Structure formats: structure tokens, C-alpha cells
Amino acid sequence: MANRAARRAESQPTDRPQAEDRTQPAARETRALDPLVHDRVRLGLLSALAVSDALTFVELRRLLHTTDGNLSVHARKLEEAGYVTCTKGFDGRVPRTDYRITAAGRRGLESYLRHMEALIRATRR
Numbered sequence: 643m644a645n646r647a648a649r650r651a652e653s654q655p656t657d658r659p660q661a662e663d664r665t666q667p668a669a670r671e672t673r674a675l676d677p678l679v680h681d682r683v684r685l686g687l688l689s690a691l692a693v694s695d696a697l698t699f700v701e702l703r704r705l706l707h708t709t710d711g712n713l714s715v716h717a718r719k720l721e722e723a724g725y726v727t728c729t730k731g732f733d734g735r736v737p738r739t740d741y742r743i744t745a746a747g748r749r750g751l752e753s754y755l756r757h758m759e760a761l762i763r764a765t766r767r
Contacts, residue, residue, distance in 0.1 A: 675757060676754050684719065685754070687702060688725065692747075696740045699740075723750075725743065728740070
């Protein structure tokens with residue numbers, strides 16, 4: 643029966659005008675948000691690094707209230723995108739991983755924030 647309905651729909655004339663996009667401007671804007679930055683942990687990571695020279699893995703984990711594995715995955719995505727740099731070393735005998743935001747990461751965060759500000763303005767109208 644489903645096949646019959648599908649064939650009938652295909653045989654209908656297609657000269658009807660396409661339905662216009664009636665979505666609110668704010669809803670349309672959310673489609674264009676950068677998914678790399680939009681995630682809670684990645685947005686928090688970039689925001690924290692934007693106001694600091696560098697932060698350690700431990701500092702970021704505490705600040706963002708996340709697990710080692712979760713932070714590691716998100717930091718790696720940002721590193722692969724060129725948004726952050728990662729430097730590994732030792733503080734005495736203790737391993738230490740430092741993160742810094744790059745110029746590309748700063749531009750990505752700024753672009754995301756401008757987009758969010760425009761979205762907020764559109765929803766408050």
C-alpha cells in the first residue's frame with residue numbers, strides 16, 4: 643500500500659510553487675553555526691584559552707568539569723583544525739600538557755560569537 647501511495651505522489655504534477663521557507667530568521671541562523679566551536683566543551687576550551695596565555699590539561703579539565711577522555715577528544719579536534727596548539731613536557735617528573743589558542747582559533751571563536759550575537763538580536767526583535 644505504501645508503494646501505491648508513493649507512485650501516486652510521483653505522478654502528481656510538479657508545477658505547484660515550492661513552499662517558501664517560513665522559518666524565523668533566528669532559526670535559519672542556527673543552521674550556520676560552526677559545529678567545531680558550538681560544542682559545549684570546545685566552546686569552553688576556546689573561551690578559556692582566549693583569556694589566558696596558556697592553560698594546562700588539568701586546569702582545563704577542572705574548569706570545564708569534564709573527564710580526561712572527553713577533554714582529550716575535544717582538544718584533539720581543535721588541534722587538528724589548527725585552533726589550538728598542544729605542548730607536552732614535564733614539570734619535574736610530572737607530565738604536563740599546555741594548550742594555547744592560535745590566531746585561527748581566535749578568529750573562529752570571534753566569528754562564532756558574532757554569529758551568536760546576531761542570533762540573539764534577531765530573537766529579541
